[in-house]
Amino acid sequence: MTSTLTKETSRPAETARRGKEKPEVRIGLGLKARLRRDKSMILMTLPAILLLALFAYVPIMGNVVAFQDYSPFVGIANSPWVGLDNFARVLSDGNFWVAVRNTLVITAFQLIFFFPIPIALAILLNSLVSPALRATIQAVVYLPHFFSWVLVVAVFQQILGGAGLLNQQLLANGWQGLDIMTNPDTFLFLITSQSIWKDAGWGMIVFLAALNAIDPSQYEAAAVDGANRWSRMWHVTLPGLRPVIILLLILRLGDSLSVGFEQLILQRDAVGAGASEVLDTFVYFTGVQNGDWSYAAAAGLIKGVVSLTLILGANKVAHLFGEAGVYSKS
Amino acid sequence: MTTIEKSSKKVSGLRWPGSEGPSRAAWEEEPSKAVKAAKSATLIIVVLAVLLPLYTIILTSISSQSTITNAGGLVIIPGEITWDAYRQIFTGGVVTRAIMVSVGITVVGTILSMVVSVLCAYGLSRPGTLAHTPLLFVLLITMFFAAGMIPSYLLVSGLGMIDSYAALILPSCISVFNIIILRGFFMGIDQGILDSARIDGASEWRILGQIVMPMSKAVTAVIALFYGVGYWNAFFNAILYINDSSKNPLQVVLRSYVLQGVSVPGQIAVGQGVAASLALQMAVIVVAMVPILFVYPFVQKHFTKGVMIGAVKG
Numbered sequence: 071m072t073s074t075l076t077k078e079t080s081r082p083a084e085t086a087r088r089g090k091e092k093p094e095v096r097i098g099l100g101l102k103a104r105l106r107r108d109k110s111m112i113l114m115t116l117p118a119i120l121l122l123a124l125f126a127y128v129p130i131m132g133n134v135v136a137f138q139d140y141s142p143f144v145g146i147a148n149s150p151w152v153g154l155d156n157f158a159r160v161l162s163d164g165n166f167w168v169a170v171r172n173t174l175v176i177t178a179f180q181l182i183f184f185f186p187i188p189i190a191l192a193i194l195l196n197s198l199v200s201p202a203l204r205a206t207i208q209a210v211v212y213l214p215h216f217f218s219w220v221l222v223v224a225v226f227q228q229i230l231g232g233a234g235l236l237n238q239q240l241l242a243n244g245w246q247g248l249d250i251m252t253n254p255d256t257f258l259f260l261i262t263s264q265s266i267w268k269d270a271g272w273g274m275i276v277f278l279a280a281l282n283a284i285d286p287s288q289y290e291a292a293a294v295d296g297a298n299r300w301s302r303m304w305h306v307t308l309p310g311l312r313p314v315i316i317l318l319l320i321l322r323l324g325d326s327l328s329v330g331f332e333q334l335i336l337q338r339d340a341v342g343a344g345a346s347e348v349l350d351t352f353v354y355f356t357g358v359q360n361g362d363w364s365y366a367a368a369a370g371l372i373k374g375v376v377s378l379t380l381i382l383g384a385n386k387v388a389h390l391f392g393e394a395g396v397y398s399k400s
Numbered sequence: 401m402t403t404i405e406k407s408s409k410k411v412s413g414l415r416w417p418g419s420e421g422p423s424r425a426a427w428e429e430e431p432s433k434a435v436k437a438a439k440s441a442t443l444i445i446v447v448l449a450v451l452l453p454l455y456t457i458i459l460t461s462i463s464s465q466s467t468i469t470n471a472g473g474l475v476i477i478p479g480e481i482t483w484d485a486y487r488q489i490f491t492g493g494v495v496t497r498a499i500m501v502s503v504g505i506t507v508v509g510t511i512l513s514m515v516v517s518v519l520c521a522y523g524l525s526r527p528g529t530l531a532h533t534p535l536l537f538v539l540l541i542t543m544f545f546a547a548g549m550i551p552s553y554l555l556v557s558g559l560g561m562i563d564s565y566a567a568l569i570l571p572s573c574i575s576v577f578n579i580i581i582l583r584g585f586f587m588g589i590d591q592g593i594l595d596s597a598r599i600d601g602a603s604e605w606r607i608l609g610q611i612v613m614p615m616s617k618a619v620t621a622v623i624a625l626f627y628g629v630g631y632w633n634a635f636f637n638a639i640l641y642i643n644d645s646s647k648n649p650l651q652v653v654l655r656s657y658v659l660q661g662v663s664v665p666g667q668i669a670v671g672q673g674v675a676a677s678l679a680l681q682m683a684v685i686v687v688a689m690v691p692i693l694f695v696y697p698f699v700q701k702h703f704t705k706g707v708m709i710g711a712v713k714g
Contacts, residue, residue, distance in 0.1 A: 119539075121570065122542055218654075225685070228474060228658075271446075332635055
């Protein structure tokens with residue numbers, strides 16, 4: 071894993087800059103001299119490194135509780151070791167598999183119905199002629215990204231809930247009311263539309279950047295060759311977006327076991343655990359709520375390891391297809 | 401600031417024709433009327449989908465009881481306007497307290513996060529310095545493998561931080577992602593300027609404070625917004641680490657009043673009208689929204705390609 075991470079730092083875009091800095095390395099300089107030269111640089115990184123050590127690395131070690139029968143009263147040092155018992159229990163637990171299934175279904179659903187929207191929106195916005203209009207629309211659609219999930223769910227409840235605006239209008243006009251917020255059958259649509267409302271605009275930003283990077287002479291050449299608007303989109307725009315699309319797909323796949331934790335925990339009461347229990351909420355309720363620490367830690371560890379495998383695997387596949395992926399091979 | 405703007409100008413020369421000025425390139429055909437209409441309709445729907453809910457919520461929060469009753473709920477057409485709801489939630493009580501908690505955590509947390517992140521990003525901005533690569537690894541590994549909720553909870557409770565404000569700040573104090581964006585930006589600064597300062601005897605601290613920071617106002621503002629919004633919106637950490645309800649931040653209070661239907665208390669001063677309960681709920685939503693609405697326009701203009709490409713490629 072470390073070797074793959076090294077490659078991260080040497081992506082092509084940086085080579086030019088780094089080349090310029092080569093003389094700074096001064097290979098002849100001894101360790102002591104380099105330490106004297108760089109001590110303030112190292113000192114600057116220390117607060118962040120210490121915070122990470124404490125709040126990221128210590129908890130990674132803390133995952134040993136997954137192999138114990140942990141009790142908060144005796145602590146990690148004195149809790150008995152039970153080997154893989156917790157994992158066996160998790161894997162034979164029906165509720166765990168319900169959470170896995172819900173997680174994967176939500177991820178797949180959002181991949182199909184959420185993922186393409188920012189791309190389409192970016193292409194649409196990019197085709198606008200007036201820069202002022204584009205800037206205004208961008209400012210509006212980015213905004214909900216900065217609202218909290220509590221706020222987004224509250225807004226949806228006010229608009230679509232049992233006593234919300236939509237129902238109020240339906241009932242006032244003599245139609246039957248809908249209750250979208252508490253119906254487990256439509257829950258997938260509900261959370262996907264919430265995600266779209268909150269993040270589709272913001273998701274556009276990277277695609278807009280990629281669209282700007284496409285060489286305009288390609289469009290001109292295609293037009294001269296007789297390509298119309300749609301064939302230019304197919305043969306110039308989409309190939310130009312491909313690296314970014316693949317990059318985001320990889321990141322999404324690596325993240326496929328984490329689906330809107332706050333979003334789901336906020337609505338779990340309303341629709342019930344059957345439709346809304348995902349891996350993260352499962353870990354939260356079994357561990358923090360029911361105090362079955364080791365069991366929940368085992369479920370969390372399974373999730374962490376599978377996620378890591380997924381992102382490394384997805385990146386491998388991207389390399390096989392000749393794409394840059396998250397970190398590039400150079 | 402200058403560097404981002406410069407680079408955006410440079411890139412804009414490469415934009416495809418039609419996006420720069422109000423005219424299309426000679427080779428680009430005029431879209432048909434149907435295409436134009438479909439585009440406009442889509443964009444209008446998108447913009448309204450964002451703005452309408454916010455409009456009706458803000459309007460309801462300042463509407464009187466009778467206006468709300470007439471509308472049968474959320475108000476779309478403005479009627480009688482009253483500030484009772486805001487007066488009620490700002491005169492002491494749970495919401496006022498929660499606002500203070502959230503403001504405090506956001507201000508202290510953002511300052512701390514920015515200091516730590518800027519220092520770290522600058523410290524890692526010159527490949528070739530001692531221990532550069534191992535230190536960078538320490539950061540990047542955490543992006544690939546997250547420790548998990550249970551060990552994090554056990555750590556925070558082991559440190560005795562349950563029910564402390566530190567639990568809402570320290571565990572989420574740095575985002576490696578944000579540090580990588582800052583670092584990418586610092587690396588793009590012309591090294592010649594920094595080298596000449598070094599030759600003149602300036603320390604790295606002084607270079608960071610007097611040369612690098614003034615050149616990085618835009619990216620700093622964007623990252624500060626990211627951190628600030630993160631703290632202001634923090635909900636789950638509070639659920640996890642705070643049991644004492646008097647220390648709840650605003651998002652938790654918002655949930656109990658709006659999503660869980662707890663009625664909003666508040667002292668009613670003499671001679672003041674009683675706000676409608678729906679108006680009170682909407683006022684709490686608006687209060688949670690307002691800081692973002694105020695800060696956002698100032699920072700939004702800096703969400704340029706430069707910052708975000710760094711984010712993606714980072």
